[in-house]
Amino acid sequence: MKEYFLPIDSSKMRIRNLFTVDMENEEELQLSESEIDSIIELFCDTVLKDNFSQVSLIYFWLSCRDISSMAGHLLKVATKHLPSRYVASRIFIPSVAYHKERIGNREVVGFGLNGEPSYIDRTDFPMPAIRFKENSQEIITLREKEKDDWRKLTMDEKKALYRASFCQTFAEMKAPTGEWKSVLAGTLVAMSLTIWIYVWMKKFVYQPMPESFSPERKAAQFQRMIDLRINPIEGLTSNYDYENNRWKD
Amino acid sequence: MFRNAMLSGFSSVRNVKNLFFPSLANIKQGRVSAVCIRSMSKHSSETEEEFDARYEAYFNRSDIDGWDVRKAMNDLQGMDLVPEPKIISAALKACRRVNDYALAVRFLEAVKDKCGNRVKEIYPYIIQEVRPILDELGVNTPEEMGYDKPELYLESVYDIH
Numbered sequence: 278m279k280e281y282f283l284p285i286d287s288s289k290m291r292i293r294n295l296f297t298v299d300m301e302n303e304e305e306l307q308l309s310e311s312e313i314d315s316i317i318e319l320f321c322d323t324v325l326k327d328n329f330s331q332v333s334l335i336y337f338w339l340s341c342r343d344i345s346s347m348a349g350h351l352l353k354v355a356t357k358h359l360p361s362r363y364v365a366s367r368i369f370i371p372s373v374a375y376h377k378e379r380i381g382n383r384e385v386v387g388f389g390l391n392g393e394p395s396y397i398d399r400t401d402f403p404m405p406a407i408r409f410k411e412n413s414q415e416i417i418t419l420r421e422k423e424k425d426d427w428r429k430l431t432m433d434e435k436k437a438l439y440r441a442s443f444c445q446t447f448a449e450m451k452a453p454t455g456e457w458k459s460v461l462a463g464t465l466v467a468m469s470l471t472i473w474i475y476v477w478m479k480k481f482v483y484q485p486m487p488e489s490f491s492p493e494r495k496a497a498q499f500q501r502m503i504d505l506r507i508n509p510i511e512g513l514t515s516n517y518d519y520e521n522n523r524w525k526d
Numbered sequence: 527m528f529r530n531a532m533l534s535g536f537s538s539v540r541n542v543k544n545l546f547f548p549s550l551a552n553i554k555q556g557r558v559s560a561v562c563i564r565s566m567s568k569h570s571s572e573t574e575e576e577f578d579a580r581y582e583a584y585f586n587r588s589d590i591d592g593w594d595v596r597k598a599m600n601d602l603q604g605m606d607l608v609p610e611p612k613i614i615s616a617a618l619k620a621c622r623r624v625n626d627y628a629l630a631v632r633f634l635e636a637v638k639d640k641c642g643n644r645v646k647e648i649y650p651y652i653i654q655e656v657r658p659i660l661d662e663l664g665v666n667t668p669e670e671m672g673y674d675k676p677e678l679y680l681e682s683v684y685d686i687h
Contacts, residue, residue, distance in 0.1 A: 386596060400639050401603055401604065403599065403600065403633070404596035404599050404632065424625045428664030430664070432671065435671060438627050438628045439631055442628035442629070443628060445678070445680055447635040447638070447639055447668070448668075449678060452676045454682060
């Protein structure tokens, strides 16, 4: 057991007992005036103190990860005398490790869409959080060349640099997919299928039409409408000349 | 933001136009402040010159790093405007300072995308204004790199079954 869990020596006590550390020790650490001020300010931060007492150590230090904030500054100062690798290995950071494992060797270059180190091609958010390709040897040599004058790069190298950082160009992102053709085709196929189903229904399902629908019977019905003077003012028989028994011109 | 020579400033019409054609509003009416697009909800009364100066000063910081450059570029992309050529020049110089060539080209592509359906008017003007910086730094425009047409094909995730 003792091999796995090394005893905690006093120099690391700061991580565990942040708010109870003595101010006298500050001289040993050679903190500047402003840093001492900021530490004092942080000790007065009751929200931070509540956080420290409530959540577990891991999550407290995780919440201080944002280096630009005052809490992050505290993290930097408090662990100043520890090499940063040592700190990282002692504090197991679950979510960051998961992300770092997924992105592999890719360089994190920005905040990205939501703070996660992910890559996405979007026209409204052109610079993602990570580079697209992992840092291979060729890319590293290209990066060295990039630090020099860009006019010395060949077009192939410039293209390689672009593709190393980005997956698709804007033109490729916005390129039409031709999806409308398959959508239209599917719609028309469905429509023709419907019509075939109707033909089948007419042939096999529906009963024959009544005899009154035959042309002779319909003509007789029409003649009856003329005889009855249907709509004589503006409608049907207003166009019929009764004196001469024919339709008006 | 991007001020055109013709100013059609009917201030009463401005609000309506801003609602329906927000992207045109900034091009046609030079007086609309870039930060508050709708004048009814005024968050800040920054003029366009102040806005330009602010972003130019931001990019011109000598100690800027890639993280901040990208943040500012993404912010500009989210705004309803086409950045002024002087902001673009400052951004390209910032890319040079952080030694990132791909970022410069990507930014030019992004600016072209912001021009919307008036690309043919706005983009050549921008390139013409920015040409000295492009030549000085050795940055090729996306057209010169052949990236104005798609080069590679990528199957959309929605088509993978």
